[in-house]
Amino acid sequence: MKVTQAKLPQSQIGLEIEITSEISKKAYEQVFQDLARSANIPGFRKGKVPRHILVQRFGSTRLKAAALEEIIRDGVRDAIKQESIQALGNYQLRSNFDELVNQFELGKTVTFSAAVDVVPEVNLKQYTGLHLKAEEVKYDPDSVDKFLEERRKELATLVPVSGRPAQMGDVAVVDFKGRLVSEASAQGEAAEEIPGGEAQDFQVELAEGRFIKGFVDGMVGMNVGESQEISVDFPEDYPQKELAGKPAVFAVTLKDLKEKELLEVNDDFAQEISEFQTLEELRSTLETRFQEQAQRKTDANKQEALLAELVNLVEVDLPQTLIEQEVDELVTQTAMRLSKQGIDIKKLFTQEMIPQFRERSLPDAISRLKRSLGLREVATRESIQVEPAAVATRSQEVMQEYSDEKDIDPEKLREFVENELLTEKIIKWLEEHSTIELVPEGSLSATASENQQEAPAEVEVEATAETPEAQVEPNQTEQQES
Template sequence: MKVTQEKLPDSQIGLEIEIPAEIGKKAYEKMVNNLARTANIPGFRKGKVPRPILLQRLGTRYVKAATLEELLQSSVKEAIEQESIKFIGNYILRSNFEELVGKFSPGEPLTFSATVDVPPSIELGDYKSLTVKAEETVYDPQQLEDWLKEQQEKQATLIPVEDRPAQMGDVAIIDYQGSTVPAEGEEGEPITGVEGKDFQVDLEEGRFIAGMVEGMVGMKPEETKEITLTFPEDYPREDLAGKPVIFTITVKELKAKELPELDDDLAEEISEYETMAELREAKEKEFTETAEESTKRSIHDGLITEFSNICTADLPDTLVQEEVTRVLTQTAMQMEQMGLDLRQLFTQENLPKLRENARPEAVQRLKQTLILQELAKVESIIVDDAALEERINKVQEQLSGQDVDPDKLKEFVAEELLTEKTLDWLQEQATVELVPQGTLKAETEDSEEGETETTIEAEVSENTDD
């Protein structure tokens, strides 16, 4: 079989394949015989249909098309084996099938073109001289105090208050009704859905609509008060977003929080530790490790971004489409956990657009995965069995009670560990500058604002010139 190869973009190989005359004839005769045995032709028993009648009833073009469908598939497979091509996915026919049917004449050679995806080609840049900035997350002792205060709040005893007005930190039981702001000489109308009875409110700053809690400070039990508040612009109900509303609020009960002492009894109540000192030490270690992990993630994010910028990866569409499917699957799982109806979004009409929108993320993720795998291969970075087994056991504990495919779990964990180990190795080679938390985000926002201003200035200048 004569085969000509052509290297194409996106990790594709173009194939021009010539089907020898004898192979085409043999395939055609085989198809005619198969159809003669299986075709239902009125007036004839199966396997007893004369060849001229069969071709007349089915049509020569139909028989040639059926022959070509099998012949093209087998010819591409044979060409791949003959040329020792490492391919992934299925082939794509570049020639027009209808034109091939018209050209196909049993006993004569036929040439057609197809493409196959091959494993991606990766070119690594100078990865041993990377320079990155990363945000450093530093443990703040106030985190521990805030956490302990939160635990005190949860364990607080509510004491009825009758001899003073409401103050910040109290808990109020209220009835409320929201109404429209009336025009002059008219009365406001109650707003459906903006109402509540025996509603518990913690009088703390930032709760509910801005100004509501502050407006209740100073009220006494059984007192009713009207407060005019404005809903935020991003409020979920469009008919209320950014609108002023009059709240009629009645304080039915008022309670003060009596917080427990930060002592050993509280430590035993809220944790497995016997003393507050042990609890403090454990939580401080936890917060410190979380801060260190956050810093490490920032470093790794910076490294993979810079590494991607200096590497090239010719990505075959077969792998891209598989990654698009993974992106959409993860999105669907997240939406389902949020209680959203997937059937409304993932429809046959929406799916092509969803796949198109997911493609940029899929390409980025796929490139990052492949260049890290290539780096691990080049630098002989491997995951040892002990670390793999330890991580698998840890994940299995977290997924206890769930049906998990052990082979897929092992594959996922191995890939995750290899990525971590490769990034750790890359970090050792790189120059890392740690900056305060929030610095890079602020720089990005300033850069985007600058680009926007430049664009606007250019548009203004262009319009002025016109």
Template sequence: MKITQEKLPASQIGLEIEIPAETSKNTYEKVIKEIAKTTNIPGFRKGKVPRPILLQRIGSERIKAAVLEELIQDSLEEAIKQESINALGNYKLRSDFEELINTYKPGEVFTFLAAVDVPPEVTLGQYQGLQVKAEEVVYNEEDVNKLINERREKLATLIPVENRPAQMGDLAVIDFEGRKPTETGEEGEIIPGTEAKEYQVELSDGKFIAGFVEGVVGMNIDETKKLNLTFPDDYHQKDLAGQGVIFTITLKDLKEKELPELDDDFAQEVSEFETIAQLRESLEKQYQEKAANDTKQNIHGAIVAELLNHTSIELPDTMLEEEIQTILLQTANQLQSYGMDVNQFFTRETVTKMRETAKPEASKNLHTNLIIEKIAEQESITIGDDELAVKIAEIRETLKDREVDEAKLQKYVKHDLLAEKTLDWLQEKTQVELVPLGSLTPEEEEDSERENEES
């Protein structure tokens, strides 16, 4: 069998395969016999049908099609093995199949064209001495205070309010109803979904539409008040967005929160620590580590973005399709974890749209992984067995009650460790300018990408 290779775009190898006349004839005879054994023609026993009658009943075109399918499949597998091609996924027939049927003659040399996807070549550009900007995440003591206050709120005691009006922070019990204003400004019919009895609401910003909570503040128990308000333009009920409403509100009851003291007793109730100092120290350490880790991830992200501008890769369709499938599977697993019915969500139409939406992400993921793997290979960056074992043990602790595919877990952990180790190495070789959080807007990033493409 004669095989000629050529390099094609999109990480494909083109193959011209010439099948010897003898192989062509032998395959034809083999297929004819198999068809004769399984074909039922009245008046003849299976396997005993004369060839002319078999050809007449089945049709020579159908028989040649069956022969060619076997010839192409077998010869492609043999060619890939013979040429030691690291093929990905299924082959693509480049010759027109109908034309092959018309020109094929048993016992003569048969030639066809095909293509197979192969792992892409990664042509690394500059990856040392890069200059990047990354947003710095700075530890903020207010984050610790906010978390502690949230825990205090959960342990708050509700105390009935007497002899004062409602104020922000109180818990109010109200009756209310919303009516459409008429052209003359009077109250019209009740708006569905805008009425309730004995409704409990915390008087704080962001509750209800603008002006509602502020209207309750200052009311006394048993007082009734009318508020002329407007639903926001982005209100979830589209028919009410931007529309006016007259609310009638009666304050039925009022309570204030009595927060626990920030002392050692509080620390022992909400944590495993004995003192409030230990609790605060632990939270400060957690938030400091999170800020440092978030900054590191921003740096790594900036390095990856810069690497993508310096590296050329042609992705094969097979690899791209597999990555898209992985993204869709992750989405399905996430939806299931939320208790959603995946079968109802994943309709033919939504899957088609999701596949298109996932393409850019899949492409970026593959480019990133291939670049990092190539740099790791070039710089001899590896993961030791001990490193791998320690990390896998940590992850197993978090997956105690779940079945785990050990082979997949090991592959996943090794990939992540290698990526992190390589990016840490790259960070040492990169000039990083840390900028304030939020200063690298999407518009600026897009402008930077356009400049890189033009240069």
């Protein structure tokens, strides 16, 4: 078999394959034999149908096409093996199949062209001496107190209030009904009611940031049984566009008022919320945990900065096979994540929506491929490897951790662990050979946000799950407390 290679765009290899007359004749004869054994033609026993009857019944074009399919499939397979090509996915026939069928003659050579995707060549312009910036997440000494205060509020007991009006920090039970204010309503016409802007026996904590600005403040000072109207303005960026920026009035009746009775922060409190016996032990553990958490976030920011720069430095002509595989993986991960959140993915991932999900996943897929190929290229150039003993040890640890799982494939687990350990080792090497300047938390994200605001907006299709509360609340961020 004669094979001629040609380099094509998108990491493809073009193959011109010449099949000998002996092989093409053998393939054609095999088609006849298989058809003769399986054909059910009245008046003839299976396997005893004459050749001319088979040709008459099925047609010479169909027989030649069947033979050519075998010739092309086996020819590409043998050419890949003969030329030691690292092919990805299936082949693509570049010749016109109908023309091949018309030109096919028994006892003559068959020549056709095909293409296969191959592992792409990676051009990594630079990967050492990089100068980057990453946000440093510092430990907040107040984080322990904030955590304990949040737990106090979670465990607080609601007790009835009497003898005083509502104040910040209370929990109120109210009826409310909203209407929009317009020039027409000011002149005595009926005001337009706010869709979903009505509720009975609605429980809300009187705290800053609850509902739209002015709503909670308007309830402060009210007494149980009292009703009044509270004027507010919907913010310009309100999620419901038909309400954004419009003035409104809510008729509110305060039906009940409670205040939170907080537990005292002492050893008993520590035992209530943790396994520790003393408050001192709990505070010490929390302090260590928050310090480690801050360091992990800083390390993650450094790694992300490195990987983002690596993607920018990678030049690679990605084959379509790899792109499609990565998109498939991203869509699958999205479906699994949404399913765990309780979303019915069968309703979300319809035949109409799947192409949109795939299109939206394309930029991330390309970025992930560039990152993965860039890391692999660094490992190849610097001979970075993972010791088999380390892979075996880590694999064993994971197997013990998931001992209850019965469908774990040990070989796939070993491959996953090896890739994970190798990635960690490469990133560590890159950090050691780069300069990463730590900057205050929020400084880089603020710059990125400004740049994003200057860029043209992109239309995205978001998956949303509406709840009754989202329709009745003046502010979408408010959550009803139990």
